[in-house]
Amino acid sequence: MRIIISFDDTDSLEGMCTTYLGAKVVWALMKRHRILDFPHLIRLNPNIPYKTRGNGAVVLYVSLSDSSDFEKVKNEVIAQVATLAMIQSEATHPGLLFIKGKPPKWMRQVAEKALAHVVTIKEVEQLLKKEKNVEYYKWKKGRGIVGACAAVGYSLLDYSRWTYELIGYRKPEMWGTKRQISRQSIINMDYKTMFTFTNYDYYNDVSLIDPHGKDPVLFGIRGTTPSYVTAVFRQLTFDEPLEMWMLYKTNQHTNIHYFNRTLRTNFSELKAFSQTILIGKVVKKFPEKKKGHLKFLISDMNGCHFPCLVYEPSKQFRWVIRQLIVGDYVKVGGAVKRTKEGELGLNVEFVEILSLAKSYEYHNPLCPHCGKRLKSLGHKKGFKCVKCRKKFFSLDKRITEIIRPLMEGYRYLVPQSALRHLSEYFDWNVWRLYRENTQVSEETTTIDAHAFLEKLLSSCVPNLHPKRSKIG
């Protein structure tokens, strides 16, 4: 019997990670049952206000060796969620689903909506109650059932991009302490590999594979195929032992949150927490705030203005925004949020320059005798040379066009350290070309996930730094 297990909202800012729970459940299930695909880690609308760090749900596709095992498996998973979820944390409201056979088709619509908008617990629960083959469990408000349904529905979307993430977990006694992972080993690994991404932000000199919170994650390596991320895992050197690791199939860095988002040339009906792309003309720039936050207004065709905001964590991206001037046409993508002042604004994640406005500089002409720049005697009153003491009445100001270092047609992104889980950074065209021109040994569609994971568990031993392997 095939079953789907899906859960969400089990972690909190104080600790835990839904993927850790997923890894525990997968390793336990694999002893007796067959895993049909790598566990899915699905990130949903990154803008909803009550999300934890990543807003990710986990889905497992399992073939039970005997259908009479269903109750036992179910009870084991419920017990795991009850033990490991941060139920004591105020903002954590776990939800868990078991689906026998195929998932209901409406979950696809829930996924579409959950990627860019807010879905309520009530609307999902009404649909779930009608399903005979679905059992759901809620802890506290049970908000997790929304993400759990959406994550299952994600696989039903006509969007075939997937990436993979190999996540290593720390031993419980290390949780909350500083992560012991060699920075040099991360940089070395990043230099050697091609089809993994967001490992290191060289602009800002920060490693991106290790998080900083109290959660059990030591690192996550993201890439295009299971083999690439596993190869990288073998190259890293750790200064603390791992408790376990798991390979997830994910929608991270695929730009899925912009999927089906029509370009907006009309700004009058934008809603908070939605993901959107706007096309408009820069009509006003505000002075830069002390903290380095930038703000500018763009206008749609009807003259409706909308504020665009670029905060300090966007780092070097702000350089692009500083170069923009009134009159430029831009395409801006990001999340619609309500600011502290109560107005709606777009948190800009990328800007594409559609056309640059012309801008000019005016200079006084040079003295025809000595070459020194002349002084103006007032509007249309001529010029005077302070050196030769001569006056010139027939000369005009010189006009030069200002060439700004921005490229029309180019999409500028925030640096990797400011990137969100779903935002694309990797150049998919390079990957496509590579696949077309070389024999990629691995087809991710035909790979046997169960066998791959078994091998990953049994034969992959992380390199521990010899001097520090006593930790833990």
Ligand SMILES: [Zn+2]
């Ligand atoms: Zn002169």
